[in-house]
Amino acid sequence: MSKSTMDEFNLRIYSILDALPTGETISYGELAKQSGFKGYARQVGQLLKQLPKDSALPWFRVINSKNEISFPIDSDAYLRQKEHLEKEGWRVVGKKVKPS
DNA sequence: AGTATGGCGACGA
DNA sequence: ATCGTCGCCATAC
Numbered sequence: 001m002s003k004s005t006m007d008e009f010n011l012r013i014y015s016i017l018d019a020l021p022t023g024e025t026i027s028y029g030e031l032a033k034q035s036g037f038k039g040y041a042r043q044v045g046q047l048l049k050q051l052p053k054d055s056a057l058p059w060f061r062v063i064n065s066k067n068e069i070s071f072p073i074d075s076d077a078y079l080r081q082k083e084h085l086e087k088e089g090w091r092v093v094g095k096k097v098k099p100s
Numbered sequence: 101a102g103t104a105t106g107g108c109g110a111c112g113a
Numbered sequence: 114a115t116c117g118t119c120g121c122c123a124t125a126c
Binding site for chain 2: 027028029032039040041042043044045046048049059062063064065066069070071077078081
Binding site for chain 1: 124
Protein backbone atom coordinates (compact mmCIF):
# COMPACT_ATOMS: atom_id res chain seq x y z
CA MET A 1 0.00 0.00 0.00
CA SER A 2 1.49 3.33 -1.05
CA LYS A 3 1.69 6.25 1.30
CA SER A 4 -0.92 8.28 -0.54
CA THR A 5 -3.27 5.33 -0.51
CA MET A 6 -2.82 5.10 3.20
CA ASP A 7 -3.62 8.75 3.64
CA GLU A 8 -6.78 8.18 1.70
CA PHE A 9 -7.59 5.19 3.84
CA ASN A 10 -7.09 7.18 7.02
CA LEU A 11 -9.27 10.02 5.82
CA ARG A 12 -12.10 7.72 4.88
CA ILE A 13 -12.00 5.93 8.19
CA TYR A 14 -12.04 9.24 10.06
CA SER A 15 -14.86 10.49 7.93
CA ILE A 16 -17.06 7.44 8.39
CA LEU A 17 -16.36 7.31 12.08
CA ASP A 18 -17.08 11.00 12.46
CA ALA A 19 -20.47 10.44 10.89
CA LEU A 20 -21.34 7.42 13.01
CA PRO A 21 -24.45 8.27 15.04
CA THR A 22 -24.51 8.32 18.82
CA GLY A 23 -25.74 5.06 20.23
CA GLU A 24 -24.48 2.97 17.31
CA THR A 25 -21.47 0.72 17.10
CA ILE A 26 -19.51 -0.66 14.17
CA SER A 27 -16.84 -3.32 13.83
CA TYR A 28 -13.29 -2.80 12.66
CA GLY A 29 -13.91 -4.96 9.65
CA GLU A 30 -17.12 -3.21 8.77
CA LEU A 31 -15.41 0.16 8.95
CA ALA A 32 -12.65 -1.10 6.69
CA LYS A 33 -15.15 -2.52 4.26
CA GLN A 34 -17.24 0.64 4.12
CA SER A 35 -14.12 2.66 3.43
CA GLY A 36 -13.47 0.50 0.41
CA PHE A 37 -10.63 -1.47 1.99
CA LYS A 38 -12.10 -4.83 2.82
CA GLY A 39 -9.68 -6.93 4.83
CA TYR A 40 -8.03 -4.01 6.55
CA ALA A 41 -9.59 -4.44 9.96
CA ARG A 42 -6.24 -4.55 11.73
CA GLN A 43 -5.15 -1.37 10.07
CA VAL A 44 -8.25 0.29 11.42
CA GLY A 45 -7.12 -0.80 14.85
CA GLN A 46 -3.65 0.56 14.24
CA LEU A 47 -5.08 3.86 13.13
CA LEU A 48 -7.37 4.20 16.11
CA LYS A 49 -4.71 3.41 18.63
CA GLN A 50 -2.73 6.44 17.60
CA LEU A 51 -5.63 8.81 18.15
CA PRO A 52 -5.10 11.26 20.98
CA LYS A 53 -6.93 10.25 24.13
CA ASP A 54 -9.11 13.33 23.84
CA SER A 55 -9.95 12.91 20.17
CA ALA A 56 -13.35 14.15 19.08
CA LEU A 57 -13.83 10.96 17.09
CA PRO A 58 -16.04 8.28 18.66
CA TRP A 59 -13.34 5.61 18.68
CA PHE A 60 -15.18 3.84 21.47
CA ARG A 61 -18.07 2.98 19.16
CA VAL A 62 -15.75 0.61 17.33
CA ILE A 63 -15.82 -2.96 18.63
CA ASN A 64 -14.92 -6.30 17.07
CA SER A 65 -17.14 -8.48 14.95
CA LYS A 66 -18.13 -10.58 17.96
CA ASN A 67 -19.59 -7.53 19.58
CA GLU A 68 -16.87 -7.34 22.16
CA ILE A 69 -14.44 -4.73 23.38
CA SER A 70 -11.04 -5.60 21.96
CA PHE A 71 -8.99 -4.85 25.05
CA PRO A 72 -7.89 -6.96 27.94
CA ILE A 73 -10.57 -6.87 30.60
CA ASP A 74 -8.31 -5.22 33.16
CA SER A 75 -6.80 -2.52 30.97
CA ASP A 76 -7.40 1.20 31.19
CA ALA A 77 -8.50 1.35 27.61
CA TYR A 78 -11.12 -1.29 28.31
CA LEU A 79 -12.53 0.73 31.17
CA ARG A 80 -12.62 3.97 29.23
CA GLN A 81 -14.42 2.31 26.36
CA LYS A 82 -16.87 0.61 28.69
CA GLU A 83 -17.75 3.90 30.35
CA HIS A 84 -18.43 5.58 27.06
CA LEU A 85 -20.55 2.76 25.74
CA GLU A 86 -22.63 2.54 28.87
CA LYS A 87 -23.13 6.27 28.74
CA GLU A 88 -24.67 5.72 25.32
CA GLY A 89 -27.02 3.07 26.56
CA TRP A 90 -25.16 -0.21 26.10
CA ARG A 91 -24.69 -2.85 28.72
CA VAL A 92 -21.16 -4.19 28.94
CA VAL A 93 -20.83 -7.63 30.49
CA GLY A 94 -17.23 -8.72 30.51
CA LYS A 95 -16.09 -7.94 27.01
CA LYS A 96 -19.54 -8.36 25.54
CA VAL A 97 -21.44 -5.27 24.46
CA LYS A 98 -25.15 -5.88 24.66
CA PRO A 99 -28.19 -3.76 23.89
CA SER A 100 -29.93 -2.52 26.99
C1' DA B 101 15.23 -10.21 4.32
C1' DG B 102 12.87 -12.78 8.11
C1' DT B 103 10.13 -12.64 12.28
C1' DA B 104 7.02 -11.05 15.69
C1' DT B 105 3.18 -8.38 16.97
C1' DG B 106 -1.21 -6.16 17.01
C1' DG B 107 -7.92 -2.33 19.56
C1' DC B 108 -9.27 -8.16 13.50
C1' DG B 109 -12.20 -11.78 11.10
C1' DA B 110 -14.09 -16.24 9.34
C1' DC B 111 -14.66 -21.00 10.22
C1' DG B 112 -14.37 -25.40 12.20
C1' DA B 113 -14.29 -28.48 16.21
C1' DA C 114 -20.34 -20.10 24.17
C1' DT C 115 -15.22 -20.89 23.72
C1' DC C 116 -10.86 -22.02 21.81
C1' DG C 117 -7.67 -22.95 17.91
C1' DT C 118 -6.03 -21.99 13.38
C1' DC C 119 -5.43 -19.37 9.38
C1' DG C 120 -5.61 -15.48 6.62
C1' DC C 121 -4.88 -10.58 6.59
C1' DC C 122 -1.52 -6.24 6.41
C1' DA C 123 1.20 -2.36 8.26
C1' DT C 124 5.00 -1.62 11.74
C1' DA C 125 8.91 -2.34 14.50
C1' DC C 126 13.21 -4.73 15.19
